[in-house]
Amino acid sequence: MLKFGQKIAIGGGITAAIIVAVVVMASTNIFSHNSGINTTNQNNASTPSTAQNNIVSSTSSSSSRVQIVAAENFWGSLISQLGGTHVQVLSIVTDPNADPHEYESNTADAQSIATANYVIVNGAGYDDWAIKLIGASNNPSQKVLNVANLLDKKAGDNPHFWYDPSYVNQTVAQMYSDLVSIDPANTAYYKQQYVDLNDSLGQYNNRINEIKQKFAGTQVASTESIFVYLANATGLDLVSPPEFMEAVAEGNDPPAQSVVEFQHQIQNGTVNLLVYNAQTVTPLTQNIKAMAAQKGIPIVAVTETIQPSDISFQDWMNAELISLQNGLNAKTLGQ
Numbered sequence: 001m002l003k004f005g006q007k008i009a010i011g012g013g014i015t016a017a018i019i020v021a022v023v024v025m026a027s028t029n030i031f032s033h034n035s036g037i038n039t040t041n042q043n044n045a046s047t048p049s050t051a052q053n054n055i056v057s058s059t060s061s062s063s064s065r066v067q068i069v070a071a072e073n074f075w076g077s078l079i080s081q082l083g084g085t086h087v088q089v090l091s092i093v094t095d096p097n098a099d100p101h102e103y104e105s106n107t108a109d110a111q112s113i114a115t116a117n118y119v120i121v122n123g124a125g126y127d128d129w130a131i132k133l134i135g136a137s138n139n140p141s142q143k144v145l146n147v148a149n150l151l152d153k154k155a156g157d158n159p160h161f162w163y164d165p166s167y168v169n170q171t172v173a174q175m176y177s178d179l180v181s182i183d184p185a186n187t188a189y190y191k192q193q194y195v196d197l198n199d200s201l202g203q204y205n206n207r208i209n210e211i212k213q214k215f216a217g218t219q220v221a222s223t224e225s226i227f228v229y230l231a232n233a234t235g236l237d238l239v240s241p242p243e244f245m246e247a248v249a250e251g252n253d254p255p256a257q258s259v260v261e262f263q264h265q266i267q268n269g270t271v272n273l274l275v276y277n278a279q280t281v282t283p284l285t286q287n288i289k290a291m292a293a294q295k296g297i298p299i300v301a302v303t304e305t306i307q308p309s310d311i312s313f314q315d316w317m318n319a320e321l322i323s324l325q326n327g328l329n330a331k332t333l334g335q
C-alpha cells in the first residue's frame with residue numbers, strides 16, 4: 001500500500017508506467033496484505049485491547065485527557081487531530097478486510113463507550129450497534145455527536161457522509177465546539193488545532209476542485225453508493241444504477257434489472273471509469289469489476305474506512321483522489 005501510495009503520489013506528470021500501475025493495482029485487492037493489521041476490537045471480546053485498558057486506567061486520574069470513542073476511524077482521525085495531546089481517541093471500526101455496514105459489536109466496545117466522555121457515531125443506520133451501546137450505558141455526563149442528526153439525515157439516506165467535503169467541514173466544526181464545551185480550559189489549544197486541521201483539509205478540497213475543473217460531466221460508475229457524495233463534489237456524472245449501489249451498501253441483492261443495466265453500461269462504453277468499493281465486495285461487484293477490466297476501463301479502488309489505517313483522514317482521501325485523477329487522465333489519454 002505504501003509503495004502504491006508513493007507511486008501515484010508523483011501526481012502531475014503522468015507516465016504510461018504509472019497508468020499501468022494504477023490500473024493493475026486497482027484491479028487487484030491492494031488491501032489484502034493488510035490482513036491482520038489493526039483488527040483491534042473486532043474479534044477480541046475476551047481480550048480487551050491496549051487502547052481499552054488505557055481508557056479504563058486514565059479515567060481514574062484527575063489529570064486525564066478527554067476520553068473519546070469514534071465508532072469509525074474516519075471520524076476518529078479527525079477528532080484525534082483536533083484534540084491533539086488533550087484527548088485519547090479509540091476508533092472501533094478499523095478492519096480493512098471487513099464490511100463496516102455489517103459490523104457486530106462486542107463487550108470491549110460496550111465498555112469503551114460506557115466510560116467515554118465523548119462518543120462520535122455516524123448514524124443513519126450505519127452504526128446502530130453504537131447507538132444501542134450508548135443507550136445501554138446510561139452515562140448522563142457523556143456528550144454524543146451523531147453526524148447524521150447534525151446533517152439532518154435519517155436512516156435510509158446515503159450514510160457515507162465522510163465522502164462529502166462540506167459534511168466533513170460541518171462535522172469538524174461541531175467536533176471543535178463539542179471539545180471546547182467538554183474541556184473549556186483548553187479552548188485556545190483547540191482553536192489552534194481547528195485552524196491547522198482546516199488548513200490541512202484544504203489540500204484535499206483543492207484536489208476535488210482540480211478534478212471538477214478538468215473532468216466535470218465525465219460519466220463514471222461505482223459498485224456502491226459510497227461514491228455518490230464525491231461524484232457530486234467533483235462534478236462527475238455517476239451513471240450506475242442507484243438501486244444497484246444502494247443494495248450493495250445495504251447487503252441486499254440488487255434488482256435484476258439494475259444488474260443488466262449496469263453490465264450494459266460497462267459493455268457499451270457509457271462508463272469511462274469504475275469506482276470499486278473494496279470493502280463491500282459481492283460476486284456481482286466482482287463481476288462488474290472483471291467486465292470493466294476486460295473492456296480496459298480504469299478501475300479505482302476506494303474503501304469505507306481509512307486505508308492503511310495509520311494514516312490521516314485527509315492523506316487517505318487525497319490518495320484516493322490522486323488515484324481517481326490518474327484513472328480519469330488515463331482514460332482521457334486513450335490508454
Ligand SMILES: [Zn+2]
Pocket residue numbers: 101160224225226249280304
Ligand atoms: Zn458503504
